[in-house]
Amino acid sequence: MIDIGISKKNYQEIAKLLNHLLANEYILYTKTWKFHWNVEGKHFGELHAFFDVQRKQLEEFIDEIAERIRALDIKSDGTLTEFIEKSSLVEHPAKNPDDLSMLQLLLKDHEQIIKNYVKIVSL
Numbered sequence: 001m002i003d004i005g006i007s008k009k010n011y012q013e014i015a016k017l018l019n020h021l022l023a024n025e026y027i028l029y030t031k032t033w034k035f036h037w038n039v040e041g042k043h044f045g046e047l048h049a050f051f052d053v054q055r056k057q058l059e060e061f062i063d064e065i066a067e068r069i070r071a072l073d074i075k076s077d078g079t080l081t082e083f084i085e086k087s088s089l090v091e092h093p094a095k096n097p098d099d100l101s102m103l104q105l106l107l108k109d110h111e112q113i114i115k116n117y118v119k120i121v122s123l
Contacts, residue, residue, distance in 0.1 A: 006072075015074040017120045022065045022077060023086035024116060028109045029058040031091065035106065041099040054106070088112060 006014060036051035069076035077083065084091075089109050097105060 011072045011074060014120070015069050015072050015076075017116075018065055018069045018072075019077045019082075020086050020088070021113070021116060021120065022062065022069070023083040024089050024109075024113050025058060025062050025065060026083045027087045027089045027091060028106070028113065029055060029062060031089075031109065032058060032106060035102040038096045039099050039102060043099045047099050047102065051102075088116065 032051050032055045036048060036055060039047045039051065066076040066078070077086065089112060092105070
């Protein structure tokens with residue numbers, strides 16, 4: 001293990017927080033996909049493209065988080081069950097909000113993720 005300035009005793013706690021972040025990001029990724037597929041209304045074109053860009057960025061970030069967990073020599077979560085259990089984000093099954101509500105829901109999720117991320121970087 002290389003020295004990255006984290007004591008080995010803190011690896012488990014950091015991995016736990018990173019797995020929580022991973023779960024939130026994956027739920028957000030899935031929600032963004034759903035909105036990409038189901039957006040309607042006068043903002044369809046712009047939001048359809050926007051959600052696709054967001055999804056691709058989230059996909060890259062998810063991979064980075066999982067690889068950071070593995071760099072601590074700890075297995076990252078990777079199942080939908082684990083993600084749902086560990087996520088603090090709320091899903092909206094069987095609901096398809098209007099285009100502007102989609103943006104509000106995603107913004108709320110991003111804000112929650114940022115708050116959780118601040119906890120990780122303050123360790």
